[in-house]
Amino acid sequence: MERQGLDMKVTALVNDTVGTLAGGIYADNDVVAAVILGTGTNAAYVEHVDAIPKWKGPLPRSGNMVINMEWGNFKSDKLPRSDYDIALDFESLNPGEQMYEKMISGMYLGEVVRRILLRLAHDASLFGDVVPSKLEKLFVLRGRRICQPCIMTPHMISSTLVLS
Incomplete structure (x- = not known):
């Protein structure tokens, strides 16, 4: 950005799905999930920290956490593959x-x-x-x-x- 003469500072990098969820929540507090169906696919949702057994860090003030599923690599024998x-x-x-x-x-x-x-x-x-x-x-x-x-x-x- 400096080479282009832009006076900007990057303060956050956001995954597209998480960014879509954040934008949705900004527009409507009741939004709880976002799905990307484009070149690839992914989903993110809001989960209460108590429901995340692997979470060992400090609790967020809201008590909630965004889960980025990265579901494109999901595979299961239950998927109906043609x-x-x-x-x-x-x-x-x-x-x-x-x-x-x-x-x-x-x-x-x-x-x-x-x-x-x-x-x-x-x-x-x-x-x-x-x-x-x-x-x-x-x-x-x-x-x-x-x-x-x-x-x-x-x-x-x-x-x-x-x-x-």
């Missing part, structure tokens, strides 16, 4: 890690949709007799492009998913 989720994880740069994030975050949404479209193209002739070659390329679809139709008017959707 064949697409399993294949994406296996072929990813970090197999067996960030399982929940791969299932629900924007970073991987486009790839899951691409895999579904590719299977439909091969098994159900979704695009007729031709499978668009771009569908064969990993990560060719981005979550942002997949979500655009959700915020567009119907007449704008026709040009959104151009695959050929």
Whole structure:
């Protein structure tokens, strides 16, 4: 900041999810949790210190603590993983890690949709007799492009998913 000539001093670094929770609480005292669903995913919530068995430090005046869950790496046999989720994880740069994030975050949404479209193209002739070659390329679809139709008017959707 000094090199840019900015007269500023950093007094706090805040995780995006914790910052979202703090902003929510600032706007409404009844807010108790924040969830990030973007490129990645995470959650944070307010917990009473008495419910945190690992806490050994001094008690905060409020009696509450923010818990940053970092739930993107949550994995459990109870998660309903599809064949697409399993294949994406296996072929990813970090197999067996960030399982929940791969299932629900924007970073991987486009790839899951691409895999579904590719299977439909091969098994159900979704695009007729031709499978668009771009569908064969990993990560060719981005979550942002997949979500655009959700915020567009119907007449704008026709040009959104151009695959050929």
